[in-house]
Amino acid sequence: MADSKRQSVSGKGAGSKTGLQQGSPDVEALNKAVGARIRITTHSTPSTTTIEGTIFTATTTPPLLAIKEDDKSSTPAPPNPSSANTSSSTNSTPNYRIISIANIASYHITPGGDTDVLNLVKELETGEWNVDKDAMKKREAVAVRKVREMEERRGKGVSGEAQELFDHIVRTLPSRWNDKQIIVNESVIVEPPYGVANCKAPAAKEVALTQVKKVVEGFWAKRKGGAGAGAGAGAGNKAAGNGRVTPSPAVPNMRKGG
Numbered sequence: 388m389a390d391s392k393r394q395s396v397s398g399k400g401a402g403s404k405t406g407l408q409q410g411s412p413d414v415e416a417l418n419k420a421v422g423a424r425i426r427i428t429t430h431s432t433p434s435t436t437t438i439e440g441t442i443f444t445a446t447t448t449p450p451l452l453a454i455k456e457d458d459k460s461s462t463p464a465p466p467n468p469s470s471a472n473t474s475s476s477t478n479s480t481p482n483y484r485i486i487s488i489a490n491i492a493s494y495h496i497t498p499g500g501d502t503d504v505l506n507l508v509k510e511l512e513t514g515e516w517n518v519d520k521d522a523m524k525k526r527e528a529v530a531v532r533k534v535r536e537m538e539e540r541r542g543k544g545v546s547g548e549a550q551e552l553f554d555h556i557v558r559t560l561p562s563r564w565n566d567k568q569i570i571v572n573e574s575v576i577v578e579p580p581y582g583v584a585n586c587k588a589p590a591a592k593e594v595a596l597t598q599v600k601k602v603v604e605g606f607w608a609k610r611k612g613g614a615g616a617g618a619g620a621g622a623g624n625k626a627a628g629n630g631r632v633t634p635s636p637a638v639p640n641m642r643k644g645g
Contacts (some may be wrong), residue, residue: 411489414445429492544559574588
């Protein structure tokens with residue numbers, strides 16, 4: 388069908404039947420007449436319907452004809468709109484109509500070409516779209532970046548709990564995976580089994596380390612329903628010398644221990 392359309396763009400209806408024709412039209416003939424005007428009479432009950440417009444395209448499966456319908460609010464277009472004054476309808480929005488070819492009782496094709504339809508068909512075939520390519524590239528770059536970020540946030544070979552902990556931390560602190568380690572703020576490392584005792588950082592990053600430990604302990608406390616920070620986190624607290632103030636059903640408070 389694309390080849391037929393290209394012929395119509397260059398030949399403006401060459402090879403198509405003109406004049407009044409009875410019965411359903413041939414799809415190939417319609418595509419050769421893209422841009423030409425057509426008057427269609429349909430099989431309808433209780434009376435027939437007459438439709439006028441410009442041929443846009445036709446398909447075999449299913450057998451359908453698309454036309455640019457005449458603007459009924461303006462005066463009828465002349466046989467060749469491209470060579471006449473059509474200022475009365477230039478400001479109206481074109482209406483495209485789909486018609487079942489099997490429902491066509493007779494049709495009449497007038498030679499000529501609608502410049503707007505021919506140009507649109509050419510754009511569809513050649514890809515000469517009036518689009519902002521820079522904007523499209525930017526949107527594509529944003530989409531690619533988001534996909535990469537999602538992939539980077541997915542741990543490889545880690546447990547579901549470890550991934551949940553990472554997702555919990557990254558909501559408030561910039562984090563990334565390094566194999567099975569969680570790197571937070573590019574300064575604190577959280578290693579398996581991801582308890583408080585498994586949070587490590589250089590001595591100069593003590594403030595960041597304390598912040599990450601609170602986030603990790605809060606995660607385990609919430610996961611265990613406030614009953615504790617989990618075996619790993621609890622053991623980590625003792626090993627790290629961190630004591631707890633009387634725990635509450637919410638996230639436990641922490642204080643520095645000696």
